[in-house]
Amino acid sequence: MAGPRYPRFDTLTLHAGQRPDPTTGARAVPIFQTTSYVFKDADQAAAIFNGERPGHVYSRITNPTNAVLEERIAALEGGVGAIATASGQAAMHLAITTLMGAGSHIVSSRSLYGGSHNLLCYTLPRFGIDTTFVDPREPAAFRDALRPDTRLIFAETLGNPGLDVLDIPAIADIAHGAGIPLLIDATFTTPYLCRPFEHGADLLFHSATKFLGGHGVAIGGLLVDSGRFDWLGSDKFPTLTQPYAGFHDLVFAEEYGPAAFIARARKEGARDFGACMSPTTAFHILQGVETLPLRMQRHIDNTRKLVAHLDAHPAVESVIYPELAGHPDHALCKRLLPKGAGAVFSFVINGGRAAGRKFIEGLQIFSHLANVGDAKSLVIHPASTTHHRMDADALRAAGISEGMVRLSVGLENPDDLIEDLDRGLYASQK
């Protein structure tokens, strides 16, 4: 293409969404720790309330610090806009409740983060939204589970715990064939490794708590709208195509065009559900996003070294990582995740549940806790912690073996991490 080019990804991680503060000249994004904003006059106040002028009213709905983060993530993902939420769970809830109400149905991958599974399986049915769970490695299973009342297909870029790589283009085709959008949880990959909108996804969210922040100091979520889905081409989404009594009969798809979904999510969801991100949290997440390309590359480099080491270790039965030739999604991984398959992976220790416990207790650098995506390396043994009430058969059904250990690889020196793993493995086999 002749002429100028779009700013590159790593430039956007530092600059997108921000202009130096016009009042103070501050180069860093200021924390606007305020609940509310003074109007210039009555006319401006009325115009902002009625969506005739841009502006801030109340920080539950918009905030200048949050707006920088929202715009930056929308830019990095290639969307039209985003909303920062109190957590990744809040972002997922906001997406679903913006699209549908009681009497609706979701088709979801069964390989999910536990919190997402809980929301879909136990909580939303109380509000009349049912979910059918299917194997993410079987695109046809998504199609087979569709019903006339299905309003959404949902899956993660990398499933939990088997790191199933989602065939986003195939699942997106199925969703679009049914006139419904595809929502992706892109937490494990971040836009550095995968930009789901480029593969056909319509909506996505992040638990910004993980790699986007990277420091493990703030809980937050981000919901992003690609702006691609043709809401007016379907009669399944009256929240976007019919007059909304809660905002003077506004028809979001007619008024906002590509931004209809994210506009409704803010004007209704942020207003009424109120699961907003604090501006200080937005600032913390922004500090992480500014170094996202550097950190993610180091995460990947470290992960590859650890995977190679464990894959050759006599105390290890198997390593589950899509970049390994034996992983069922290896070819798909090469196609959709050429820069890396993330920094979370699992492996199975010889010796079952007892060996797993000993391994964990033998580690010194890896922190034993229930989180991923920190700059520090993390470890958990599902059979003795998150899934400890399950017997061997139940664990097997969930794709978890008794000796399985999940690692979230951090940014430490990889040699120190390898030595730490060796310490734990030695202890596990005694």
Add this chain to the structure above:
Amino acid sequence: MKLQVNNQTVYAYTGTQDLLPDQDTIVFIHGAGLDHTVWLLQSRYFAHHGCNVVALDLPGHGQSQGTALSDIQAMADWVVRLLDGLDIERATLVGHSMGSLVSLEAGARHPQRVSRLALLGTSLPLAVSEPLLTAARNNDHGAIDMIALWGHGRAAQLGGHPVPGMWMMGNTVRLLEHSPPGVLYKDLNACSEYRTGLDSARRIHCPVLLVLARQDRMTPVANAEELIHSLGNLHTVILEDCGHMMLAEQPDQVLDTLKGFISGGQAG
């Protein structure tokens, strides 16, 4: 609202308000490959402040059926047919980019139907570069990229959208992607081939507002000089630190300028 124009169903946004016979009417006309949503903030304001608003989708654009029209003159006549369909005798025409040429031409061809003209992001001739035309002719995404990059001011390319949480470049790209194949080329070609604009400008006698942007690389300020000299009853406003996509980049400044012009017949 949807209505019939030339036996085709077309769409015009009215701010979800009824059009009342005792109110002034403002018609908003979008640019190449775009639709009525570019006027979101400005059109909603006037619709809720005592004006009839008709933010139209030209044929083949947005929600309007039909084939995109091939020349500016045909678009101008079509706008007047739309006014006929709405039983509106006279209106203020507000056009951006290609829409400004349509407004100008409608004012010249149908002076009794036009009370004022606001021409935003305009120049004459509105020359479209050959690489852009070629890419658009081939339905190459490069055409959309060029418009996004040349269309936004320097700062706007990195964001800072006045509407919190929105990514301006992404919205422009997506709007243009929604345009059916061939429409963008037809529009750009219509702009490029519109060579009678200065003659039309000399036939305009109603008040005219010209809103230009200092960083506009698609319709640079310098390229509006001949137009300025050809228009009589004119007020010109130049927006600083702003590109061609002024409706999104500086929505308040555009609105305030239009308010001053429309309320008093004077430019803001």
